Amino acid sequence: MLKVEDLQKHFKRKHVLDQLSFTVYPGEIVGLVGENGAGKSTLLQILATTMKSTAGEISLYDSSYHKHIKQIRQHIGFVPQDIAIWEQQTVEENMVFFEKLSWKKKTKAQLEQLCLDMNLDRWKTPVKNLSGGMKRKLNLAISLIHDPGLLLLDEPTAGIDLKSRKEIGAYLRNQAKTHQKMILYTSHDMDEITALCDRIITIGKDPFYKELLARTNKEVLSF
Numbered sequence: 001m002l003k004v005e006d007l008q009k010h011f012k013r014k015h016v017l018d019q020l021s022f023t024v025y026p027g028e029i030v031g032l033v034g035e036n037g038a039g040k041s042t043l044l045q046i047l048a049t050t051m052k053s054t055a056g057e058i059s060l061y062d063s064s065y066h067k068h069i070k071q072i073r074q075h076i077g078f079v080p081q082d083i084a085i086w087e088q089q090t091v092e093e094n095m096v097f098f099e100k101l102s103w104k105k106k107t108k109a110q111l112e113q114l115c116l117d118m119n120l121d122r123w124k125t126p127v128k129n130l131s132g133g134m135k136r137k138l139n140l141a142i143s144l145i146h147d148p149g150l151l152l153l154d155e156p157t158a159g160i161d162l163k164s165r166k167e168i169g170a171y172l173r174n175q176a177k178t179h180q181k182m183i184l185y186t187s188h189d190m191d192e193i194t195a196l197c198d199r200i201i202t203i204g205k206d207p208f209y210k211e212l213l214a215r216t217n218k219e220v221l222s223f
């Protein structure tokens with residue numbers, strides 16, 4: 001499980017995250033919502049180990065982030081807001097490139113299957129010819145090459161059509177429920193968040209999301 005205790009992040013005098021404490025269990029999808037600038041990406045970056053917190057403790061499978069950062073990284077799949085793939089290369093070339101960087105080895109057939117699981121069937125197509133939704137699917141497939149137990153997704157469905165969003169949603173649900181992944185996921189689409197997530201964390205000063213979610217039957221944790 002992922003355990004966060006009293007997490008704080010300040011940028012100089014600006015307090016972005018203040019005393020966040022929560023746990024994510026295997027098999028759970030936890031939604032992270034809040035107004036623009038609330039600190040969602042900051043939190044995901046800290047959990048992904050690409051940014052340091054100001055204070056607090058984080059552990060994954062009972063290993064401390066402070067003490068075991070290298071081992072912890074092996075269990076994390078992170079899809080940042082900005083798509084990071086090679087535009088001139090094909091889907092296949094991208095998957096093979098990132099597989100070579102991965103600590104876990106996969107055959108080409110396994111890599112192609114990862115894409116097909118998300119209905120991404122353009123193996124030989126250059127990325128520049130893919131739609132935005134397909135690029136997001138490829139980015140997600142890349143983050144799964146090393147079979148991470150914790151998936152951190154920053155708006156994985158932003159700007160893509162409903163069909164692709166539904167496909168990504170179904171895929172994530174299957175990853176959590178069948179493969180016991182922990183998924184922490186941000187989106188500004190409240191229908192998607194309430195449909196997909198088991199629990200929801202709201203962060204930020206604006207009470208809008210907290211009040212909106214109080215009308216649903218979801219468990220909500222607010223900071």
Ligand SMILES: Nc1ncnc2c1ncn2[C@@H]1O[C@H](COP(=O)(O)OP(=O)(O)OP(=O)(O)O)[C@@H](O)[C@H]1O
Pocket residue numbers: 011016034035036037038039040041042043
């Ligand atoms: N490296 C940095 N240096 C200084 N301030 C930063 C830095 N990174 C983020 N911030 C500030 O921290 C706050 C939180 O930003 P963050 O991107 O985490 O918000 P967010 O909730 O993800 O917003 P959005 O919904 O717009 O993506 C913002 O005010 C932002 O300007």
